[in-house]
Amino acid sequence: MKKMSITAGTPAVSENDAALATPFVRCLARLIRAQDTYGSQDGVSDAQLLAHFIVTEQQRREIPIIGDPDPDVMLRLNIFYTAVGLAIEARTGLVASPTMMISHEGFGRVLLTTGRLVVFSKTVRDVHRFGFATLRKLAEAGAKLVDDAIAAIEAYPEVARA
């Protein structure tokens, strides 16, 4: 059962609740819970579970981009794109798997492929600072990636199934 967000009482609540109800964010939260092998976060709300994905502009600036990105950030990046893949699969029935190649400097490339089709390709940099300003922005970014990928699959259906 979804508990009240820790930000209850502030104007952002309804916006956060709306974001939490979107298919992509629900998929992301489910994936995080699926990887929580020992159930240590069973009592935690979705909003708290996703709190690490929220990086405000102020926080962003404070994260150094020197040295290796934090392993936790790498994990979040992986979970985010895996969730995009799962959401694509939920709507199209086609498995979309992420392939990430990130250097020690936090620079690299993320690909999502289904069959022989590249449904998403992005050059990423400053991975150290990966995150979204608000839960709504996270929801919008994820939904857009899923929509764009599905549009690509619809444009080249036989390649996506090759």
Place this chain on the structure above:
Amino acid sequence: MKKMSITAGTPAVSENDAALATPFVRCLARLIRAQDTYGSQDGVSDAQLLAHFIVTEQQRREIPIIGDPDPDVMLRLNIFYTAVGLAIEARTGLVASPTMMISHEGFGRVLLTTGRLVVFSKTVRDVHRFGFATLRKLAEAGAKLVDDAIAAIEAYPEVARA
């Protein structure tokens, strides 16, 4: 100018020379020389330059697959697939770039993409032991990858240019 191979005089010479003359192997040798920033291998023959890619069955068995793959092996894996990409580009005019995601256990995935098309996709394991039994096998493996990729590009030309 190509010098005599260090194996001159053995029956494998003409086979090696034939392999060294193939477009893929020439491309691979050129790429290795291009990355030799200080020209420390300028006096070395192509056969010697490619010697590290040759791993006999006996040597293979002796390489442990525990722990991280050697950084030199990772570099060779990268150069090999980059050479495949360059050979594809030489024949089609389309840039084919490799994306590799290899775990610390030497297991992972290699993708080659042009535009929105996946021209090559392979799950790799025991990367620690990456290599080819002979120079001819190296030449054949590279040429086959290039041919298969070009067949895929010809099958889906508009996707490869998307």
